[in-house]
Amino acid sequence: MDGLNWNDVRDLARRVAHGELFALTESTRAILLRTAPQVGIAISDAERALQAETTAEELLAEVSRRISTGSRRLSRTLAEVERCRDAGDADGARQLLNDVLAVEVVPHYQDILRANLAALDDGGGAARS
Structure with a gap:
């Protein structure tokens, strides 16, 4: 699969799990938009989740869960x-x-x-x- 690199999403999920506050930045948004379809989440669902910080953090957790x-x-x-x-x-x-x-x-x-x-x-x- 082209561009399959989950290290950034794994790193972000690990940092959040260890207490770092989740921030919906352009970088975070890009990581989640790229990786969501790679783990079977529709881009439209990912885009909806990225409308708010809370749902974006839930998306991060789901992407990470599917990978692991x-x-x-x-x-x-x-x-x-x-x-x-x-x-x-x-x-x-x-x-x-x-x-x-x-x-x-x-x-x-x-x-x-x-x-x-x-x-x-x-x-x-x-x-x-």
Whole structure:
């Protein structure tokens, strides 16, 4: 995905979580407008949230949550898929990937799951990303 860099949003969310006051600056606005669609939030919803500081801070929390929750879920799933593959259980691996794909909202993570499904369907190993 072009421009996929979540370090700035992670850093901002971490600072706010540790007590820094959230400020809706042009920089903050730009970060949230760029990252919201990357985590499956419609740009129109992000623009609405950016109309007020309170809702913008909630948007930051949701963007951050989707990144971290999806990352943890993806890591666990790929480890389980690898265990299934090693045990010769391609159907189990496929089911794990499909189950997570059904709930994952972050397009980048969806792409990784689909690539791993395609690798299984092609008879190959896991296609890590």
